[in-house]
Amino acid sequence: MDHLTTEQLQKMLLKVSEKIIISEPLLTELDTIIGDGDHGFGMRTGFSAVAAQLSEKTYASPYELFKDSGMTLIRVMGGTSGVIFGTLFIGGLSAMEGKETLSVQDFADYISLGTQSIARRGRTARGDKTMYDALIEASESLLASASSKESFETAFQKACEAAKYGVENTKSMLSKKGRSKNFKDKTLGHPDTGAVSVSLIFEAFHETIC
Amino acid sequence: MIFLTDPNTISRSCAEGMACVYPEFTRTVPDSFNGRALLHHPAESDRVNIIVVAGGGGNPQTHSFVTGSDLADIAINGSLRAAPSAYDIYEAARYVHSSKGYLMIFNNFMGDILNCDMAIELMALDGLSGKMCPFHDDCLSVPQNEDRKNRAGLIGFLYGVKAANACARAGASLEETAALVEHINERTSSVLITMDFDNKILYFGEGISGEPAPLSFKNEFSIESCAKHALDILIDDLKPLPNEKLHILINRTSAGKFEDAYSLAKSVYDHAGSRIPISRMSAGHYMFMTDSYGLSVTALCSDESIEPYLQKRCFTDSFIL
Numbered sequence: 304m305d306h307l308t309t310e311q312l313q314k315m316l317l318k319v320s321e322k323i324i325i326s327e328p329l330l331t332e333l334d335t336i337i338g339d340g341d342h343g344f345g346m347r348t349g350f351s352a353v354a355a356q357l358s359e360k361t362y363a364s365p366y367e368l369f370k371d372s373g374m375t376l377i378r379v380m381g382g383t384s385g386v387i388f389g390t391l392f393i394g395g396l397s398a399m400e401g402k403e404t405l406s407v408q409d410f411a412d413y414i415s416l417g418t419q420s421i422a423r424r425g426r427t428a429r430g431d432k433t434m435y436d437a438l439i440e441a442s443e444s445l446l447a448s449a450s451s452k453e454s455f456e457t458a459f460q461k462a463c464e465a466a467k468y469g470v471e472n473t474k475s476m477l478s479k480k481g482r483s484k485n486f487k488d489k490t491l492g493h494p495d496t497g498a499v500s501v502s503l504i505f506e507a508f509h510e511t512i513c
Numbered sequence: 514m515i516f517l518t519d520p521n522t523i524s525r526s527c528a529e530g531m532a533c534v535y536p537e538f539t540r541t542v543p544d545s546f547n548g549r550a551l552l553h554h555p556a557e558s559d560r561v562n563i564i565v566v567a568g569g570g571g572n573p574q575t576h577s578f579v580t581g582s583d584l585a586d587i588a589i590n591g592s593l594r595a596a597p598s599a600y601d602i603y604e605a606a607r608y609v610h611s612s613k614g615y616l617m618i619f620n621n622f623m624g625d626i627l628n629c630d631m632a633i634e635l636m637a638l639d640g641l642s643g644k645m646c647p648f649h650d651d652c653l654s655v656p657q658n659e660d661r662k663n664r665a666g667l668i669g670f671l672y673g674v675k676a677a678n679a680c681a682r683a684g685a686s687l688e689e690t691a692a693l694v695e696h697i698n699e700r701t702s703s704v705l706i707t708m709d710f711d712n713k714i715l716y717f718g719e720g721i722s723g724e725p726a727p728l729s730f731k732n733e734f735s736i737e738s739c740a741k742h743a744l745d746i747l748i749d750d751l752k753p754l755p756n757e758k759l760h761i762l763i764n765r766t767s768a769g770k771f772e773d774a775y776s777l778a779k780s781v782y783d784h785a786g787s788r789i790p791i792s793r794m795s796a797g798h799y800m801f802m803t804d805s806y807g808l809s810v811t812a813l814c815s816d817e818s819i820e821p822y823l824q825k826r827c828f829t830d831s832f833i834l
Contacts, residue, residue, distance in 0.1 A: 339722040341594035348521070348592075374600075377631070378546055382568060382595025386627040424627060 394420025434497030437469030568596025596624030620666025653718025
């Protein structure tokens with residue numbers, strides 16, 4: 304598969320929402336250890352609203368679909384996660400403007416621009432033990448797949464593995480951002496919860512396409 | 514934090530309840546998406562407006578800041594454990610439509626910073642200007658050698674809100690008001706004291722999300738010890754200048770007792786008296802902070818540029834500042 308239609312992308316986002324919603328207990332458990340325990344609740348709240356919207360509406364373009372979903376996350380969630388995951392959805396919208404379907408290159412550009420927006424807004428970088436550590440791995444993997452003219456199936460499989468690799472890396476990092484930085488050494492050995500959410504998102508992308 | 518109210522809607526129901534009880538002072542934003550903002554009524558959109566943003570920590574009580582006419586113009590709470598969304602802030606600002614802009618004051622937590630940052634971008638699309646001032650007064654929240662801008666906020670922002678309102682009422686611009694509040698931010702420190710009554714231990718600096726306290730004292734379980742150690746910590750941190758006077762704020766946590774707050778105020782007054790002049794003290798239940806039994810002490814070193822803006826007592830339904 305080398306292009307995705309708006310309808311396919313909508314199914315993909317619905318799958319993402321369902322995966323995040325059922326993963327709330329896992330995300331809450333992880334965030335309780337090295338954070339304030341609100342990540343799972345916030346993500347479930349935000350993606351429940353997205354799921355409800357996706358079940359009712361149809362969209363004319365990928366741009367409208369991702370913009371609407373991102374704005375819903377920002378409106379509904381609040382907290383760090385609302386802005387960051389909302390930015391992931393809307394930060395790269397310029398890569399979709401005027402397009403009826405998306406190629407692997409378009410999608411890789413979209414994720415890459417969103418990743419850059421998150422780095423700028425959150426003033427974060429690789430190694431800070433944040434969701435960015437998983438996202439940057441997935442984003443770079445997608446860009447590499449686009450350069451190699453790989454299919455969506457292969458690109459999402461590799462991006463999913465790259466995100467999981469990023470999650471594993473966060474276990475050996477000390478938190479430098481957010482509430483979890485106050486837990487200092489206690490964060491060692493535990494993955495960043497936001498990074499786990501990113502990994503779930505790419506897992507859902509892969510499962511929808513394959 | 515434990516509440517009987519549904520945690521999913523607690524901010525909305527609290528704001529709506531306050532607007533219902535105090536219609537002469539307060540309003541909510543009509544047709545609001547999340548309904549989390551409480552506005553001071555009547556709105557004064559011809560001067561800089563002060564927005565208090567409070568996320569996490571479960572402090573819907575923050576809404577009460579708007580019920581007095583000399584504090585925040587808009588108070589926006591998040592859900593029980595998360596900052597309000599950028600959209601909540603933008604929606605309230607758009608409704609009030611202040612021609613002089615908005616100063617957002619909040620504790621230095623990532624969620625609040627990010628949402629205010631995005632709200633400023635959204636507001637700019639409507640021609641509204643905004644600035645933010647994240648308070649970082651929790652002096653034991655990071656090691657002493659670390660930049661104070663990395664500290665969390667506790668309750669020092671109340672002084673920022675009070676002075677900002679007075680400054681805005683005097684006709685100051687957004688930039689002037691923000692500069693005053695930033696100066697107050699740099700000269701304010703707070704410490705939270707929590708108590709283990711079973712083992713007679715005083716803890717200094719426990720975080721509001723349960724982060725361990727960096728200091729504890731085992732055999733000095735008294736109000737006097739709380740006052741002495743708190744003042745030592747705060748004065749060592751702020752190093753008051755000869756032209757400065759102290760403003761002291763005692764807050765009791767959700768479990769802290771009225772009597773202990775005022776006893777601590779008296780003891781702080783006695784200990785400080787010989788070291789630095791006190792301009793004004795306040796004591797009460799301003800914020801829950803934690804379910805633990807506790808009291809916080811905040812010190813502001815006020816100079817001639819700050820002092821005129823802190824003289825008037827502010828009355829709300831919950832407290833006097």
